[in-house]
Amino acid sequence: MTVQNRVFIAGAGPVGLVAAANLVRSGVPVTLFESGPTLSEESRASTFHPPTLDMLDALGAAEPLIAQGLKAPQFQYRTKADGLLAQFDFGIIADATGHPYRVQSEQSKLTAILLDRLRGDPNFDIRFDSPVRAVTQDASSVSVTVEHDGRAETLSGRWLIGADGASSAVRRSLGIAFEGFTWPDRLLVVSTPFDFHSVIAGLTAVNYVADPERWHFLLQIPGLWRVMFLIKQDETDEQILTREFAQSLMADVVPGISNYEISHTTLYKVHQRVAGTFRMGRAFLAGDAAHINNPLGGMGMNGGIHDAINLTDRLAKVWNGAAPDAELDRYDLQRRLVTHETIQTQTIQNKKNLESPGPEFRDSLRQTAADPKRSYDYMLRVSMIATLRRATELG
Numbered sequence: 001m002t003v004q005n006r007v008f009i010a011g012a013g014p015v016g017l018v019a020a021a022n023l024v025r026s027g028v029p030v031t032l033f034e035s036g037p038t039l040s041e042e043s044r045a046s047t048f049h050p051p052t053l054d055m056l057d058a059l060g061a062a063e064p065l066i067a068q069g070l071k072a073p074q075f076q077y078r079t080k081a082d083g084l085l086a087q088f089d090f091g092i093i094a095d096a097t098g099h100p101y102r103v104q105s106e107q108s109k110l111t112a113i114l115l116d117r118l119r120g121d122p123n124f125d126i127r128f129d130s131p132v133r134a135v136t137q138d139a140s141s142v143s144v145t146v147e148h149d150g151r152a153e154t155l156s157g158r159w160l161i162g163a164d165g166a167s168s169a170v171r172r173s174l175g176i177a178f179e180g181f182t183w184p185d186r187l188l189v190v191s192t193p194f195d196f197h198s199v200i201a202g203l204t205a206v207n208y209v210a211d212p213e214r215w216h217f218l219l220q221i222p223g224l225w226r227v228m229f230l231i232k233q234d235e236t237d238e239q240i241l242t243r244e245f246a247q248s249l250m251a252d253v254v255p256g257i258s259n260y261e262i263s264h265t266t267l268y269k270v271h272q273r274v275a276g277t278f279r280m281g282r283a284f285l286a287g288d289a290a291h292i293n294n295p296l297g298g299m300g301m302n303g304g305i306h307d308a309i310n311l312t313d314r315l316a317k318v319w320n321g322a323a324p325d326a327e328l329d330r331y332d333l334q335r336r337l338v339t340h341e342t343i344q345t346q347t348i349q350n351k352k353n354l355e356s357p358g359p360e361f362r363d364s365l366r367q368t369a370a371d372p373k374r375s376y377d378y379m380l381r382v383s384m385i386a387t388l389r390r391a392t393e394l395g
């Protein structure tokens with residue numbers, strides 16, 4: 001079989017498209033296989049962290065994303081009982097990023113921007129309705145079996161990036177374990193056009209509301225607020241997916257306000273899992289194909305974009321003869337370790353903090369907010385800059 005001198009990517013989500021954009025700008029030819037008929041419009045990630053914006057800037061995608069989103073320079077922690085606990089400002093880490101704020105925008109805005117920029121580039125080819133079903137490889141090539149119009153076709157290229165999401169066919173076909181656990185409780189996202197600024201004084205676009213019984217968080221995106229609620233394991237789907245249930249949760253957000261206009265509700269399972277390796281020969285895993293975590297702190301897609309840049313910077317060097325193959329092992333070393341050490345640990349801790357009954361988390365948060373040095377370090381962690389710095393320390 002002819003081996004195409006190209007990098008194959010499975011999955012045109014934010015991670016696959018960032019990987020494609022970074023390779024194409026280094027002159028590496030890419031074919032992207034997407035199982036869907038178009039890019040996904042699903043409402044999922046809505047937070048872009050400062051270093052992610054720095055990376056997207058290099059791809060020409062930060063400016064249009066910011067133009068379509070909301071800048072959120074501050075975020076708050078609150079409790080249902082006591083109101084505002086602490087407020088943090090990304091301005092404190094302006095020496096460490098060109099974008100000292102979060103951008104609140106749906107991930108589907110980013111994928112559309114990236115595809116728009118890639119279309120027409122002679123090094124870029126995208127095939128929709130083309131799920132990757134199987135992967136094989138030898139020393140010099142990697143082959144994918146792709147289904148299209150009911151027919152299976154096998155194509156060979158030089159390298160493969162599996163960015164095909166949490167159920168990754170690439171990961172399964174390679175036999176890579178996806179170890180971790182699924183939380184017994186789930187998450188309900190309720191979207192509303194209601195203007196919370198008009199009823200909560202001093203509210204910022206990102207708010208985490210701690211409560212031992214049922215925490216929630218409020219995230220503003222253009223034209224909507226997304227309110228995410230913890231759903232306990234004894235609450236059944238039939239109960240949860242009624243309008244009355246969503247209204248009853250919303251009625252608890254601001255005392256005295258009820259009967260919200262609800263645009264949509266979505267129920268999610270929440271997992272913490274990491275692939276056993278991010279590299280197997282000529283195939284790599286990135287984004288949700290490699291790791292999944294709860295959305296507290298907005299680290300899933302952001303971490304996936306950080307994977308994509310770490311990997312494709314190295315792959316472009318190897319492709320262009322500027323680095324040996326061993327350079328690619330550093331992708332697995334750095335990104336898998338920081339996924340375990342920081343992203344998994346931090347997101348699990350974020351969930352425990354929000355539901356903790358005792359005063360320890362709340363006291364510690366207030367102390368952090370009151371101490372400039374602690375606040376600075378905390379914001380480096382929250383923004384994921386600390387994770388990126390740690391990755392480079394790993395060699």
Ligand SMILES: Cc1cc2nc3c(=O)[nH]c(=O)nc-3n(C[C@H](O)[C@H](O)[C@H](O)COP(=O)(O)OP(=O)(O)OC[C@H]3O[C@@H](n4cnc5c(N)ncnc54)[C@H](O)[C@@H]3O)c2cc1C
Nearest residue numbers: 011013014015035045046047132165287288298300301302
């Ligand atoms: C409610 C919720 C809120 C979230 N909020 C945040 C947040 O604020 N910040 C954050 O960083 N993360 C957040 N996340 C996580 C974030 O959505 C994911 O981490 C992100 O979508 C991962 O991107 P990805 O490109 O790896 O995978 P995906 O977005 O899942 O994209 C995978 C793509 O691959 C395609 N595909 C699947 N199988 C195949 C196949 N076999 N062959 C070819 N193509 C295939 C799919 O159609 C899809 O287009 C949230 C998640 C949820 C559920």
